[in-house]
Amino acid sequence: MEPLGRQEAAMTTQQVIATQQTQVVATEQTQVLGRALLSPAVVLLFIWMIVPLAMTIYFSTLHYTLMDSENWSFVGLENFRYFLTDPAFLTSLQNTLVLVGSVLAITILLGTPLALLLDQPVIGRSVVRLMVIAPFFVMPTVSALVWKNLLMHPVSGLFAWIANLFGLTPIDWFNDAPMLAVILIVAWQWLPFATLILLTALQSQDEEQKEAAEMDGASALSTFIYLTLPHLARPITVVVLIETIFLLTVFAEIFVTTGGGPGLQTTNIAFLIYSQALIQFDVGNASAGGLVAVVIANIVAFFLVRIIGRNLEV
Amino acid sequence: MGQITLQGVRKSFGPVNIIKDANLDIENGSFVVFVGPSGCGKTTLLRLIAGLEDVTGGQILIDGRNVVDVPPAKRGLSMVFQSYALYPHMSVRGNIAFGLKMAGLPRPEINRKVEAAAATLNLTPYLDRKPRELSGGQRQRVAIGRAIVREPKAFLFDEPLSNLDAALRVQMRLEVTKLQKQLATTAVYVTHDQVEAMTMADKIVVLNAGRIEQYGSPLELYEHPANLFVAGFIGSPKMNFVPGEVAGEAGVAIIGIRPEHLKIGKDGDGWPGRVSVAEHLGSDTFLYVEGGKLGTLTVRYVGELSLRAGDRVWLTPDPARMHRFNKEGSVIRTS
Ligand SMILES: Nc1ncnc2c1ncn2[C@@H]1O[C@H](COP(=O)(O)OP(=O)(O)O)[C@@H](O)[C@H]1O
Ligand SMILES: [Mg+2]
Numbered sequence: 001m002e003p004l005g006r007q008e009a010a011m012t013t014q015q016v017i018a019t020q021q022t023q024v025v026a027t028e029q030t031q032v033l034g035r036a037l038l039s040p041a042v043v044l045l046f047i048w049m050i051v052p053l054a055m056t057i058y059f060s061t062l063h064y065t066l067m068d069s070e071n072w073s074f075v076g077l078e079n080f081r082y083f084l085t086d087p088a089f090l091t092s093l094q095n096t097l098v099l100v101g102s103v104l105a106i107t108i109l110l111g112t113p114l115a116l117l118l119d120q121p122v123i124g125r126s127v128v129r130l131m132v133i134a135p136f137f138v139m140p141t142v143s144a145l146v147w148k149n150l151l152m153h154p155v156s157g158l159f160a161w162i163a164n165l166f167g168l169t170p171i172d173w174f175n176d177a178p179m180l181a182v183i184l185i186v187a188w189q190w191l192p193f194a195t196l197i198l199l200t201a202l203q204s205q206d207e208e209q210k211e212a213a214e215m216d217g218a219s220a221l222s223t224f225i226y227l228t229l230p231h232l233a234r235p236i237t238v239v240v241l242i243e244t245i246f247l248l249t250v251f252a253e254i255f256v257t258t259g260g261g262p263g264l265q266t267t268n269i270a271f272l273i274y275s276q277a278l279i280q281f282d283v284g285n286a287s288a289g290g291l292v293a294v295v296i297a298n299i300v301a302f303f304l305v306r307i308i309g310r311n312l313e314v
Numbered sequence: 315m316g317q318i319t320l321q322g323v324r325k326s327f328g329p330v331n332i333i334k335d336a337n338l339d340i341e342n343g344s345f346v347v348f349v350g351p352s353g354c355g356k357t358t359l360l361r362l363i364a365g366l367e368d369v370t371g372g373q374i375l376i377d378g379r380n381v382v383d384v385p386p387a388k389r390g391l392s393m394v395f396q397s398y399a400l401y402p403h404m405s406v407r408g409n410i411a412f413g414l415k416m417a418g419l420p421r422p423e424i425n426r427k428v429e430a431a432a433a434t435l436n437l438t439p440y441l442d443r444k445p446r447e448l449s450g451g452q453r454q455r456v457a458i459g460r461a462i463v464r465e466p467k468a469f470l471f472d473e474p475l476s477n478l479d480a481a482l483r484v485q486m487r488l489e490v491t492k493l494q495k496q497l498a499t500t501a502v503y504v505t506h507d508q509v510e511a512m513t514m515a516d517k518i519v520v521l522n523a524g525r526i527e528q529y530g531s532p533l534e535l536y537e538h539p540a541n542l543f544v545a546g547f548i549g550s551p552k553m554n555f556v557p558g559e560v561a562g563e564a565g566v567a568i569i570g571i572r573p574e575h576l577k578i579g580k581d582g583d584g585w586p587g588r589v590s591v592a593e594h595l596g597s598d599t600f601l602y603v604e605g606g607k608l609g610t611l612t613v614r615y616v617g618e619l620s621l622r623a624g625d626r627v628w629l630t631p632d633p634a635r636m637h638r639f640n641k642e643g644s645v646i647r648t649s
Contacts, residue, residue: 208399211366216413216460217387226412230403 059287066281079288088264088272089289093296096268099183100247100300104240106187111194111239112232116224118195119202129199136192144256147185148174178258178266185253190246194239201235202228237308244304248297269293315377316390316467316500317342318363323372325358332358334524336372340468340502340517345494348504349511350521350547356504357472359521363502364470365389376467387416392461393470396477398453400445400460406432407441410459417464431463434493451482458490468500475510487514508548512536520544542643545570551600553637554611560585561638566646570637573600573614577630580621584630587611589621603627 060079064072083089118129135143151158152173160170173181205228213223251270254260260267260275267275273293277286318340325333332355340346348356361367363374365386373380381389392413401409410431414424432438435455445453454474461469474490475483491514494501505511511518512532520527520535520543528540532548539545545553549572556569577584578601587605601613601621611629621627638646 206397206399208395208397209401211386212393212395212399212460213401213412214366215364215386215391215393216464217416218412219416222416226404227401 056287056290059283060291062284064282064284066283072284075284079284080292083276083285083288083292088267089269089292091264092267092269092272095179095264095266096248096270096296098179099186099250099268100244102183103187103190103247104243106183107190107194107243108236108239110187111191111198112236114191114195115198115202116228118199133192133196135189136196138189140189140252141256143189144185144253147181147188148257152181174258175262178262182250182253182257182266185257186247186250189253190243193243197235197239198232201232205231240308241301241304244300245297248293248300269296315342317375317377318468318500318502319373319375319378320363321373321375323359323362323374324370325355325362325367326370332524333362336526338519338526338529340500342500343498344516345491345501345503345514346517346519347511347515348502348519348521349506349508350527352506354521355524356506356521358524360393360470360472360502360504364391364393366393390467391470392464392466394457394461394472394474396473398445398457398474398477400453400456402445405442405444406437406448406456406459409445409456410437410463413460413464427463431459434462435459450478451486454478454486458493462493462497462499466499468502469494471501471503473504473506476505476507483510490514509550512548518548520547522547538645539570539637540645542568542570542639545637545639545645551612551614556608556611559607564638566638567641568639568643569631570639571611571631572635573612574616575632575635576611576613577632578603578613578615578619578621579628579630580625582628584628585611587627587629589623589625589627592621592623594618601627603629605629 061074061076062072063075063078114132118125118132122128138146149157152171154160154170154172154175157170159173163170171177209227210223213227218226249270250268251274254266254268254271255274258266260271269289270293273286273289276282276289318338320336320338323333323336324331336359348359350356358367362369365381365384369382372382374382376389376391401412404412407428410428411424414427419427428441429438432441435458437452437455437459440448440452440456445456448456454477457474471490475486478486487510490503503514515532517529517531518535519529522543528535528544530538535544535548539548539553542555546555551573553570553572554576556571557567561567561569585605585608587603587608589601590604590610591602593600596618597616599615599617599619599621601615601619603611603613605611613629640646
């Protein structure tokens with residue numbers, strides 16, 4: 001019995017080693033297979049990205065306007081110099097940052113209390129939640145039109161009607177406070193997104209932790225400050241990063257409501273590029289602008305990740 | 315001071331009655347364990363005392379004052395949760411200090427108390443770590459530290475050791491008991507593990523389906539269980555219950571006899587039976603004996619007994635250690 005038992009034990013050890021080796025091989029095979037299967041998609045995506053980028057870079061070095069498309073010539077970095085020194089560029093860069101910053105501030109400062117409210121057990125909570133989330137499903141063009149013609153219109157809009165009701169002079173939003181108007185519209189669209197992310201985060205907060213804080217004598221406000229806010233740091237980071245990506249390129253809302261004006265008051269980088277390409281028909285200059293926009297987006301992303309990306313680490 | 319009295323405490327969740335008329339007197343400085351099967355309402359009863367749930371009826375007195383309308387923080391109790399419920403974004407120091415900070419104590423005093431509590435629990439080297447950087451046992455200690463630093467009237471523990479591995483559990487069991495004796499603070503401790511209850515408690519409350527079945531010292535419960543439930547719940551291995559003819563001869567509905575109170579012999583006296591399984595632990599031998607109309611009986615023999623499955627044996631119950639129950643399951647006292 002004894003020696004056989006030992007032999008069996010030795011066998012098992014060998015088998016274990018063999019199994020481990022098979023697993024290593026299997027892992028390698030899986031990786032190779034995985035790469036092979038992924039590569040067509042990666043190649044396609046790469047082409048998808050590189051072709052427009054290469055063409056943009058190519059066009060950005062040309063003097064090429066659609067008004068005079070026969071006469072194009074290579075001009076080097078002249079388009080970049082022109083775009084960057086254009087006074088409209090600095091204004092629209094500033095507008096872009098104001099728009100992004102304001103919308104971020106509004107959606108987070110309003111989204112947090114809204115999420116806290118929606119987390120409470122109120123009657124008809126599911127219906128209320130659906131209604132809060134609804135704006136996110138409305139196309140930007142449509143919502144901008146609704147805001148422009150039904151809500152903010154100085155004569156026939158709902159806001160004007162309310163102002164008249166109180167005997168006040170209605171605000172002519174798109175002339176007197178065009179940037180504020182655009183900010184309000186965009187914020188209205190992004191508020192549901194922020195609320196939704198923050199709400200799911202609140203729901204994942206540990207109930208016993210809150211009870212422990214209650215036993216420790218923490219008020220509702222203290223619990224919010226010391227437990228809930230730190231818990232929300234990560235979802236807020238996610239909201240900031242995702243919203244920034246989309247807010248840098250806001251276009252439809254501006255196009256539909258103010259057309260970038262009056263003057264340059266609501267022109268952001270995206271709209272500036274559009275106006276150069278399709279109002280001034282300057283393809284070369286617009287391409288240079290597009291590349292500048294890409295660089296700006298990367299700079300913003302870099303700083304964002306440096307400043308708040310820390311929150312994403314475990 | 316930390317005397318807790320429950321008078322006719324009831325609790326319902328909607329139409330479901332979870333706690334039914336609980337009456338209890340917990341003496342200052344004692345270690346009281348609520349024990350019972352899962353879902354019997356132990357946690358609910360503890361949360362009622364803590365103030366995390368509102369009573370449906372009855373009174374809870376702490377040092378003679380009715381506290382049913384007093385918020386949790388004002389009851390002067392502290393609780394150790396099953397999940398520990400540590401604040402994940404705060405250091406160990408921050409966790410332990412939080413209650414004192416909320417109470418508005420001056421900073422030097424907070425530091426002094428936190429460091430004293432940490433020293434008691436061997437947490438000093440970990441004060442600046444986050445909870446996620448600690449082992450299960452260390453987290454457990456932080457949770458306890460958070461409870462003791464406030465110098466409460468009583469500690470409430472909800473299955474605090476159930477997330478630890480077996481060896482650590484035995485060690486922490488000892489530490490918690492020692493700490494409680496040292497601080498001489500009332501403790502109410504919830505567990506579903508009767509061994510934990512027997513080893514830690516000054517007094518045990520046996521709960522079953524929201525009812526207090528018996529309240530007494532561990533030995534009282536072991537020697538004089540009030541009913542079938544307590545008799546079956548306290549003691550390991552479980553008490554043998556013999557219903558039917560044999561019990562009828564003694565004029566009762568059920569006879570209960572603990573495995574350690576059955577004498578086993580290889581030749582003819584008492585109840586005949588056949589060994590079906592024998593477990594040899596060295597220190598003890600557990601035998602499962604097929605006893606015909608008696609059913610299967612468990613026998614515990616201290617020491618090694620060389621019996622194998624299939625052997626014929628005879629069992630003799632110790633008449634002084636026999637428990638007699640009526641049809642309702644209550645014990646019949648024969649004094
Ligand atoms: N908030 C609640 N709402 C409804 N039922 C509950 C609630 N809390 C506990 N219960 C019920 O009360 C019973 C006792 O629960 P609990 O006190 O947690 O048991 P134990 O701690 O003894 O395992 C269970 O049947 C549980 O489903
Ligand atoms: Mg429980």
